[in-house]
Amino acid sequence: MSFCGNMAVAQSGGPTAAINATLCGVIETAMEAEIEIYGAENGIRGVMEKRLAHLNPIFSDKNNRELLRLTPAAFLGSCRYKLPDTSEKNEIYESIFSTLSEKNIKYFIYIGGNDSMDTASKLSSYSYRHKKGVFIIGVPKTIDNDLAGTDHTPGFGSAAKFVAATVKEIARDSAVYAEKSVTVIEIMGRNAGWLTASSALARCETSRAPHLIYLPERPVSRKKLISDLKSRTERNIIIAVSEGIRDENGEYYSKEEASAHDIFGHAQLAGAAGVLAKLYKNEFNYKTRGIELSIPQRASSHFSSLTDINESAQIGAAGAKAALSGKSGIVMGFLRDRQYGIKIVENNAADIANLERFVPDEFIAQSGNDVTEAYIDYAHPLILGEPQLIFENGLPKHIALHNFKDINKK
Amino acid sequence: MSFCGNMAVAQSGGPTAAINATLCGVIETAMEAEIEIYGAENGIRGVMEKRLAHLNPIFSDKNNRELLRLTPAAFLGSCRYKLPDTSEKNEIYESIFSTLSEKNIKYFIYIGGNDSMDTASKLSSYSYRHKKGVFIIGVPKTIDNDLAGTDHTPGFGSAAKFVAATVKEIARDSAVYAEKSVTVIEIMGRNAGWLTASSALARCETSRAPHLIYLPERPVSRKKLISDLKSRTERNIIIAVSEGIRDENGEYYSKEEASAHDIFGHAQLAGAAGVLAKLYKNEFNYKTRGIELSIPQRASSHFSSLTDINESAQIGAAGAKAALSGKSGIVMGFLRDRQYGIKIVENNAADIANLERFVPDEFIAQSGNDVTEAYIDYAHPLILGEPQLIFENGLPKHIALHNFKDINKK
Numbered sequence: 001m002s003f004c005g006n007m008a009v010a011q012s013g014g015p016t017a018a019i020n021a022t023l024c025g026v027i028e029t030a031m032e033a034e035i036e037i038y039g040a041e042n043g044i045r046g047v048m049e050k051r052l053a054h055l056n057p058i059f060s061d062k063n064n065r066e067l068l069r070l071t072p073a074a075f076l077g078s079c080r081y082k083l084p085d086t087s088e089k090n091e092i093y094e095s096i097f098s099t100l101s102e103k104n105i106k107y108f109i110y111i112g113g114n115d116s117m118d119t120a121s122k123l124s125s126y127s128y129r130h131k132k133g134v135f136i137i138g139v140p141k142t143i144d145n146d147l148a149g150t151d152h153t154p155g156f157g158s159a160a161k162f163v164a165a166t167v168k169e170i171a172r173d174s175a176v177y178a179e180k181s182v183t184v185i186e187i188m189g190r191n192a193g194w195l196t197a198s199s200a201l202a203r204c205e206t207s208r209a210p211h212l213i214y215l216p217e218r219p220v221s222r223k224k225l226i227s228d229l230k231s232r233t234e235r236n237i238i239i240a241v242s243e244g245i246r247d248e249n250g251e252y253y254s255k256e257e258a259s260a261h262d263i264f265g266h267a268q269l270a271g272a273a274g275v276l277a278k279l280y281k282n283e284f285n286y287k288t289r290g291i292e293l294s295i296p297q298r299a300s301s302h303f304s305s306l307t308d309i310n311e312s313a314q315i316g317a318a319g320a321k322a323a324l325s326g327k328s329g330i331v332m333g334f335l336r337d338r339q340y341g342i343k344i345v346e347n348n349a350a351d352i353a354n355l356e357r358f359v360p361d362e363f364i365a366q367s368g369n370d371v372t373e374a375y376i377d378y379a380h381p382l383i384l385g386e387p388q389l390i391f392e393n394g395l396p397k398h399i400a401l402h403n404f405k406d407i408n409k410k
Numbered sequence: 411m412s413f414c415g416n417m418a419v420a421q422s423g424g425p426t427a428a429i430n431a432t433l434c435g436v437i438e439t440a441m442e443a444e445i446e447i448y449g450a451e452n453g454i455r456g457v458m459e460k461r462l463a464h465l466n467p468i469f470s471d472k473n474n475r476e477l478l479r480l481t482p483a484a485f486l487g488s489c490r491y492k493l494p495d496t497s498e499k500n501e502i503y504e505s506i507f508s509t510l511s512e513k514n515i516k517y518f519i520y521i522g523g524n525d526s527m528d529t530a531s532k533l534s535s536y537s538y539r540h541k542k543g544v545f546i547i548g549v550p551k552t553i554d555n556d557l558a559g560t561d562h563t564p565g566f567g568s569a570a571k572f573v574a575a576t577v578k579e580i581a582r583d584s585a586v587y588a589e590k591s592v593t594v595i596e597i598m599g600r601n602a603g604w605l606t607a608s609s610a611l612a613r614c615e616t617s618r619a620p621h622l623i624y625l626p627e628r629p630v631s632r633k634k635l636i637s638d639l640k641s642r643t644e645r646n647i648i649i650a651v652s653e654g655i656r657d658e659n660g661e662y663y664s665k666e667e668a669s670a671h672d673i674f675g676h677a678q679l680a681g682a683a684g685v686l687a688k689l690y691k692n693e694f695n696y697k698t699r700g701i702e703l704s705i706p707q708r709a710s711s712h713f714s715s716l717t718d719i720n721e722s723a724q725i726g727a728a729g730a731k732a733a734l735s736g737k738s739g740i741v742m743g744f745l746r747d748r749q750y751g752i753k754i755v756e757n758n759a760a761d762i763a764n765l766e767r768f769v770p771d772e773f774i775a776q777s778g779n780d781v782t783e784a785y786i787d788y789a790h791p792l793i794l795g796e797p798q799l800i801f802e803n804g805l806p807k808h809i810a811l812h813n814f815k816d817i818n819k820k
Contacts, residue, residue, distance in 0.1 A: 398616045
């Protein structure tokens, strides 16, 4: 089958350990279709600024595709640019489609989070209304697992595996001293507690940590935090909290540092672990420590989930195939089989963009300070397996676009 | 050859990813010598409180030895207890040797850091002066690499590998946005910058991060911090700083949080990354972020160095053999061959206890904000290789003493 044009791909939003595996799936599909594939640098901005890297010369080398699959963050760079609403002709949109047209790009795959699915939806609807003839598909990614229309998000499994392994190791470390201690571990997730909940996967025969888990879905008062801790008899307590943990009035515990906002109006959070550690310190006479897992949660491809990496590549390939078959305005998603396995499904981008998917009641314990067995059953298959890493000088080897600027100049 | 008594082993000080490999080396040597081996729980306190676990029944199972080798933190627990000075008979010492005598323990291996080598030295000298007939050997461990009498310390290589891989991943993550940014990464090391220096191992073909490295060996003024950053032209700057970074007056940058002291009188530090991030934020108009690598630096056995794990086991075995051959008051160390390889050497415990080994001038760049190639040559062999992990439910499997309380009660 021969296709009527070339393909472009871009990455947007916060990086993950698996977003490049999705990019790899897109690239391989374009190469199998024998069309040219261009990578827009820094998301949609790369199209607006005519920064399109020709990817075929780089990824005709299988070794480079393998490195890409295992490189964290976004190979093409990212952006947090929000397209304006429009139903009329608009010069930003016209310029985007004009740039795509210069390279005869008929298929555009946008890999990103909620805000990126909004971009895909707007572009697709503009293309349709103004007869641009470009097929635009969204492929989700986020460690937060908070997108609608999918059983789980590409990138979540790797982050969950890293979080669970790290919580397990911190628990082991905290248990070496005979003195009582409380360690508060802060995990990413502004409004949805999926990743914080994954800390429960750390529990095993040798440790029941984390002993308390607080998700943003269940606001918790200072009084309850104290009484929950009083009720625990373990010597070395591990508490997992979401960065977005709120009190009974819906106020962030970390609010003292929440003065900054990103360009989508989301409060930038930091410091919940420190705030809670101080709260416990004032109430209890034992050692307290706050640990923020920070960026490594989303970047630790030295310890990613093979299931996640493989599924992320699959959904990228499926997105590219959907575009090639003439679909547009679609966001790909996972549907879970009864015995764990996934099918890939299509959602209308306009229906799911800007929706947040929260941890449902059935996954949160009645006590409000733990998850249920049903959550464990849900999350466990997502962290299984480990990719074979490629090492260089004792560290995982990566691939970077700036090393190929010469290839693109040829 | 038959031996005149049994062996005890204890672990002390802050845990590492390799201290249990050393314990494994000690246990295997005792088992080969066909003597009983007891583990004192929580360091010397376990002897004082008669908490001695019988290890032969647990570790006659080879699978348990393999799990031990790969379990982070201290299997036997740790302590931060400092033995009193004494040249006279003293009831604490008498009680220690009386407990050892009850189990016919003639060989005692103490695995720990600087403070622990002080304990080994005191016990050995007491044993000699009061004719207790117990041979006491110290085996070093610390991620800080700051002990005298050794080329490097067991535990350092694994921490350095984790730090370098994490800095490389954070650098990749920070580079996805087109906007200027500064990320300050805080790394452990109170007075010695060995581990902070290891961040330089992250440099490779795809990234020159970290762009600036500050060690506690080189105090740095606020003015120099600002001018160093001004001189960098990269878009996304990564700065590695030691938790113990000081200004030109020798004051810790993190001093606002340094009010607490541990029982050895060491200031507890936290917050250098946050303090520097604020300093840069006030001076420069771009995004800044502070990241504290925290406990995962010393606990991440999901990504340890095979070289370190193997050497740690070797030095444990060598310590046990030294005791069995009637040596005492000795601390084991590594001597490096010209082509990388190690020999194990013996130091007089009294000579090296309480000494700190700093990063030497030849390893620190003239600029005071980087390391030299000589440091890279020194540190690089220590992070090579990866152990084959044992997985359970998608996470590295550990072993814990509390799961064997029944075996010990039999």
